[in-house]
Amino acid sequence: LAELHDNMSAVDAGEEMTNFQYLIYEVEGKAAKITLNRPNTKNSLNRELYFEVPAAFKKASEDPNITLVVLTGAGEYFSSGTDLNNLAHIPSRQQLKETCELGGSILQKYMESFIDFPKPLIAAVNGPAMGLAVTTLALCDVVYASDKATFMTPFTVLGLGPEGCSSHLFPKIMGYAKANEVLLFGKKLSAQEAKDCGLVTEVFPNRSFDEEVRHRVAQYSELPPQSMRSTKGIVRGWEKDLLKKVNKQECDNLVEFWQGKEFLEAAIKFVSKKK
Amino acid sequence: LAELHDNMSAVDAGEEMTNFQYLIYEVEGKAAKITLNRPNTKNSLNRELYFEVPAAFKKASEDPNITLVVLTGAGEYFSSGTDLNNLAHIPSRQQLKETCELGGSILQKYMESFIDFPKPLIAAVNGPAMGLAVTTLALCDVVYASDKATFMTPFTVLGLGPEGCSSHLFPKIMGYAKANEVLLFGKKLSAQEAKDCGLVTEVFPNRSFDEEVRHRVAQYSELPPQSMRSTKGIVRGWEKDLLKKVNKQECDNLVEFWQGKEFLEAAIKFVSKKK
Amino acid sequence: LAELHDNMSAVDAGEEMTNFQYLIYEVEGKAAKITLNRPNTKNSLNRELYFEVPAAFKKASEDPNITLVVLTGAGEYFSSGTDLNNLAHIPSRQQLKETCELGGSILQKYMESFIDFPKPLIAAVNGPAMGLAVTTLALCDVVYASDKATFMTPFTVLGLGPEGCSSHLFPKIMGYAKANEVLLFGKKLSAQEAKDCGLVTEVFPNRSFDEEVRHRVAQYSELPPQSMRSTKGIVRGWEKDLLKKVNKQECDNLVEFWQGKEFLEAAIKFVSKKK
Numbered sequence: 001l002a003e004l005h006d007n008m009s010a011v012d013a014g015e016e017m018t019n020f021q022y023l024i025y026e027v028e029g030k031a032a033k034i035t036l037n038r039p040n041t042k043n044s045l046n047r048e049l050y051f052e053v054p055a056a057f058k059k060a061s062e063d064p065n066i067t068l069v070v071l072t073g074a075g076e077y078f079s080s081g082t083d084l085n086n087l088a089h090i091p092s093r094q095q096l097k098e099t100c101e102l103g104g105s106i107l108q109k110y111m112e113s114f115i116d117f118p119k120p121l122i123a124a125v126n127g128p129a130m131g132l133a134v135t136t137l138a139l140c141d142v143v144y145a146s147d148k149a150t151f152m153t154p155f156t157v158l159g160l161g162p163e164g165c166s167s168h169l170f171p172k173i174m175g176y177a178k179a180n181e182v183l184l185f186g187k188k189l190s191a192q193e194a195k196d197c198g199l200v201t202e203v204f205p206n207r208s209f210d211e212e213v214r215h216r217v218a219q220y221s222e223l224p225p226q227s228m229r230s231t232k233g234i235v236r237g238w239e240k241d242l243l244k245k246v247n248k249q250e251c252d253n254l255v256e257f258w259q260g261k262e263f264l265e266a267a268i269k270f271v272s273k274k275k
Numbered sequence: 276l277a278e279l280h281d282n283m284s285a286v287d288a289g290e291e292m293t294n295f296q297y298l299i300y301e302v303e304g305k306a307a308k309i310t311l312n313r314p315n316t317k318n319s320l321n322r323e324l325y326f327e328v329p330a331a332f333k334k335a336s337e338d339p340n341i342t343l344v345v346l347t348g349a350g351e352y353f354s355s356g357t358d359l360n361n362l363a364h365i366p367s368r369q370q371l372k373e374t375c376e377l378g379g380s381i382l383q384k385y386m387e388s389f390i391d392f393p394k395p396l397i398a399a400v401n402g403p404a405m406g407l408a409v410t411t412l413a414l415c416d417v418v419y420a421s422d423k424a425t426f427m428t429p430f431t432v433l434g435l436g437p438e439g440c441s442s443h444l445f446p447k448i449m450g451y452a453k454a455n456e457v458l459l460f461g462k463k464l465s466a467q468e469a470k471d472c473g474l475v476t477e478v479f480p481n482r483s484f485d486e487e488v489r490h491r492v493a494q495y496s497e498l499p500p501q502s503m504r505s506t507k508g509i510v511r512g513w514e515k516d517l518l519k520k521v522n523k524q525e526c527d528n529l530v531e532f533w534q535g536k537e538f539l540e541a542a543i544k545f546v547s548k549k550k
Numbered sequence: 551l552a553e554l555h556d557n558m559s560a561v562d563a564g565e566e567m568t569n570f571q572y573l574i575y576e577v578e579g580k581a582a583k584i585t586l587n588r589p590n591t592k593n594s595l596n597r598e599l600y601f602e603v604p605a606a607f608k609k610a611s612e613d614p615n616i617t618l619v620v621l622t623g624a625g626e627y628f629s630s631g632t633d634l635n636n637l638a639h640i641p642s643r644q645q646l647k648e649t650c651e652l653g654g655s656i657l658q659k660y661m662e663s664f665i666d667f668p669k670p671l672i673a674a675v676n677g678p679a680m681g682l683a684v685t686t687l688a689l690c691d692v693v694y695a696s697d698k699a700t701f702m703t704p705f706t707v708l709g710l711g712p713e714g715c716s717s718h719l720f721p722k723i724m725g726y727a728k729a730n731e732v733l734l735f736g737k738k739l740s741a742q743e744a745k746d747c748g749l750v751t752e753v754f755p756n757r758s759f760d761e762e763v764r765h766r767v768a769q770y771s772e773l774p775p776q777s778m779r780s781t782k783g784i785v786r787g788w789e790k791d792l793l794k795k796v797n798k799q800e801c802d803n804l805v806e807f808w809q810g811k812e813f814l815e816a817a818i819k820f821v822s823k824k825k
Contacts, residue, residue, distance in 0.1 A: 184510075201728060434777050443788050459785075
């Protein structure tokens with residue numbers, strides 16, 4: 001816990017993180033590429049990545065030579081969302097409340113780093129995405145997907161609820177009939193289905209995916225940067241206040257869910273399956 | 276009129292309706308199934324159904340063993356919306372205003388029973404849907420449709436205007452270009468078109484429709500109920516106040532339309548066709 | 551400049567324009583048809599058209615025999631948006647600020663004539679559309695497109711930003727993933743792509759396009775006019791205040807962009823290409 005508090009203080013204080021342990025930060029021309037790099041765990045988000053991703057965004061945001069940013073995953077997966085192996089260490093009841101509240105704060109700040117990111121952000125979904133790795137796509141500006149990508153948010157299966165502003169953004173993007181099948185019932189979408197409902201911009205065959213994305217990124221990163229930044233600012237600005245409110249409410253709800261009976265039962269089931 | 280006032284008072288007072296005359300209320304596992312049951316009139320909504328449907332929702336809402344609800348129609352039709360045979364009894368000019376205002380109140384409360392329903396609500400659109408039976412789909416959480424289903428809202432044809440919160444929800448779900456063809460011009464949508472514009476979640480062949488829906492309902496009704504209820508609460512919560520305002524405005528507008536010249540002309544045309 | 555100020559005063563004073571120089575105003579039954587008529591410049595909007603289109607809307611709005619309006623283009627193009635040949639006459643630095651501010655006011659009023667237009671407005675997109683001719687489609691009620699139509703908004707390419715309320719309406723209609731590829735990166739959409747993302751209602755083969763549109767216009771223009779007007783009023787009413795705010799913000803941003811370095815560089819490139 002103390003370590004997490006230190007990490008949060010460092011981020012709050014605006015200290016620059018220069019060494020990334022679980023992601024790769026590369027510059028290609030005028031574009032920065034952030035690759036989630038835990039392929040052995042399907043690029044799941046461990047506690048460190050909850051700080052490294054916002055730090056990488058900060059670095060790209062402050063570098064005047066970077067005009068846009070690409071977010072992708074190493075290996076076969078995009079990201080499986082929050083690392084559920086954390087569940088294997090369920091704390092004592094006394095620590096539970098504090099741990100959950102801290103987790104809510106970390107998640108809220110992680111999301112705000114997406115909400116506030118000022119430059120165009122392209123998600124290159126190279127493979128399956130789950131949970132938070134799906135919901136944050138709605139805060140990316142353009143989403144390219146390999147035809148091997150799938151999209152799944154099993155919130156209620158786990159006794160939890162929506163995060164990543166998906167309770168507002170998914171109905172806005174897909175309409176309620178599609179959004180609710182995903183959010184209420186955890187329906188898995190194919191890349192084509194995700195495109196049809198507007199979550200994904202375009203789908204490419206897996207074998208040419210990297211090339212198609214690289215081609216577009218190279219071209220778009222040469223566009224006038226101030227125009228792109230200002231355009232993103234006005235497009236996203238109309239609901240930035242609402243998104244922060246949605247994010248806070250979703251995180252507050254999750255703090256309750258994490259302490260609830262339905263999540264405990266799902267976690268026990270999950271852990272006993274692993275053994 | 277007196278009878279309608281009594282019905283409304285009973286609903287307001289929270290009295291439980293135990294015998295349904297025009298719908299069937301069944302429990303299958305953890306799901307409640309509400310079947311509109313006036314197949315001879317294409318399951319049109321007569322005055323009684325305007326009270327029975329909210330009463331059935333209330334029953335399902337209060338039963339702790341029920342985790343989700345399915346709404347469907349008996350026979351070949353889903354529902355043809357408000358029963359226009361009521362038009363055959365046009366009251367005296369003196370009674371007209373009072374009848375219209377009462378009608379507006381009844382419609383407003385009917386809609387609120389959809390807006391406020393707290394558990395997942397799946398519409399199983401087994402056949403053609405018209406008018407209010409189409410607009411209320413936007414307040415259902417997931418909408419499955421048979422490929423024999425069609426969707427039509429001939430509001431302006433009848434000299435009327437949008438209800439069921441469709442003036443807000445249809446543009447939100449479909450975009451203006453699709454929503455206006457439906458709301459302004461009464462364009463009939465096929466099941467596939469309704470899916471493409473986001474009103475319908477998925478379309479199944481008519482011969483396997485019941486089985487496909489039953490399979491999903493059985494599976495989804497086993498999900499953690501508190502998570503589903505809370506997820507629906509936050510997903511729908513962001514615009515609940517707006518929906519109540521939209522509903523009231525639409526009902527107020529209809530009270531005016533029902534007393535207007537364009538509706539009178541359409542009603543006379545309708546009645547003379549029937550004879 | 552003085553001439554433009556005179557034009558604006560005339561529009562503000564509600565004077566009726568009876569002779570149109572760059573558009574054709576025709577009445578067919580109960581429908582008015584407005585045809586942008588500068589086929590040699592791809593029906594680009596010169597300064598006069600920024601006043602003639604609102605004046606034509608005013609005429610159609612005030613004519614009690616007109617129930618709906620069609621907007622289309624003469625020849626092969628729908629409209630290429632603002633006439634960039636104006637760029638060939640870059641004023642002195644002293645006049646630049648005043649010219650830009652006046653341009654912002656003119657654009658703001660042009661857009662308000664779409665936002666406030668009270669009768670159903672059908673766009674018949676007979677060929678390629680660019681810039682403002684694309685964004686204003688989101689304020690038309692129904693959009694029919696020829697399969698030869700294309701849709702492109704190269705705002706950032708020109709060092710500019712979104713207008714026509716597209717910063718709010720495009721994400722609302724298409725979702726962010728589609729809207730941002732168009733608004734941030736200037737991606738050109740085919741007619742089918744524009745239909746799939748909800749900007750276009752229906753696509754017809756070019757050879758039968760006129761006939762298909764004429765058939766629908768004839769039918770829809772016979773619907774009860776007060777119902778259509780009132781339906782449009784409530785459908786668009788929920789966000790009219792927001793749209794005016796969005797429009798003002800977008801125009802204010804453009805006034806800055808027009809004076810900025812990125813636009814100057816793009817304009818110099820454009821002018822030198824023409825020579």
